[in-house]
Amino acid sequence: TGEIESQFHTYVQPQEHPLLSEFCTELTGITQNQVDEGIPLHICLSQFLKWIHKIQKEKKIIFSSDKTSCSTSDTNPCAFVTWTDWDLGVCLQYECKRKQLRKPDILNSWIDLKATYRAFYNRKPRGLSGALQDLGIAFAGREHSGLDDSRNTAHLAWRLICDGCVLKVTKSLDQ
Numbered sequence: 001t002g003e004i005e006s007q008f009h010t011y012v013q014p015q016e017h018p019l020l021s022e023f024c025t026e027l028t029g030i031t032q033n034q035v036d037e038g039i040p041l042h043i044c045l046s047q048f049l050k051w052i053h054k055i056q057k058e059k060k061i062i063f064s065s066d067k068t069s070c071s072t073s074d075t076n077p078c079a080f081v082t083w084t085d086w087d088l089g090v091c092l093q094y095e096c097k098r099k100q101l102r103k104p105d106i107l108n109s110w111i112d113l114k115a116t117y118r119a120f121y122n123r124k125p126r127g128l129s130g131a132l133q134d135l136g137i138a139f140a141g142r143e144h145s146g147l148d149d150s151r152n153t154a155h156l157a158w159r160l161i162c163d164g165c166v167l168k169v170t171k172s173l174d175q
Contacts, residue, residue, distance in 0.1 A: 011038035
């Protein structure tokens with residue numbers, strides 16, 4: 001339906017550099033108090049997995065990289081959608097490696113909506129906000145706020161679907 005059914009949101013507490021820069025606060029709107037009250041990355045990943053597993057059971061969804069589930073006629077394929085490969089392919093990948101944390105396998109493949117948008121509409125978007133604007137959709141909330149960016153990415157994905165685009169995984173780190 002294009003409606004948001006559930007969302008996961010928490011602040012991750014920076015461990016090595018606990019003080020936010022003025023630039024970071026201005027860009028994202030995240031305050032020092034919010035990250036001070038945040039949780040370490042490993043706890044965040046654990047809480048995220050609990051949340052996603054609950055949704056998987058309720059909605060009978062499976063991810064292509066989910067080795068424990070088998071696709072059947074009563075399951076629904078699912079994929080994460082991002083704006084570029086940066087968050088899952090670079091940032092989280094290296095942060096988990098650096099901190100010797102196990103990144104959940106379900107985060108190993110995703111749909112890069114920027115690449116999908118570019119191929120489907122045959123035009124180069126000027127960022128997420130620019131892609132929305134090109135389609136007559138106003139960016140809702142604050143740019144570079146993780147939650148607002150994800151909501152707007154979801155809105156754009158729904159628009160692509162409504163326009164006839166078949167969303168497919170564009171990137172996989174699985175061997």
